Amino acid sequence: MNQIIIKNSIQCKHCGDIIESTHLHNYKTCSCGSVSVDGGHCYLRRCFKNSPEDFTELSITRILKKR
Numbered sequence: 076m077n078q079i080i081i082k083n084s085i086q087c088k089h090c091g092d093i094i095e096s097t098h099l100h101n102y103k104t105c106s107c108g109s110v111s112v113d114g115g116h117c118y119l120r121r122c123f124k125n126s127p128e129d130f131t132e133l134s135i136t137r138i139l140k141k142r
């Protein structure tokens with residue numbers, strides 16, 4: 076199964092920033108520095124300082140089924 080990424084984005088629960096990685100190697104960090112996204116539409120990469128509870132997932136993905 077292939078997953079395609081339509082939107083690679085999260086919202087930081089601490090500062091409320093919504094950050095989106097729009098292309099590969101487009102590394103974005105929120106203004107308080109707690110969470111980051113990377114990978115654009117190629118892969119979903121999340122970095123966080125404390126725990127994955129620090130952000131809300133806002134990404135949109137679709138699964139492509141092989142015939």
Ligand SMILES: [Zn+2]
Nearest residue numbers: 087090105107
């Ligand atoms: Zn933040």
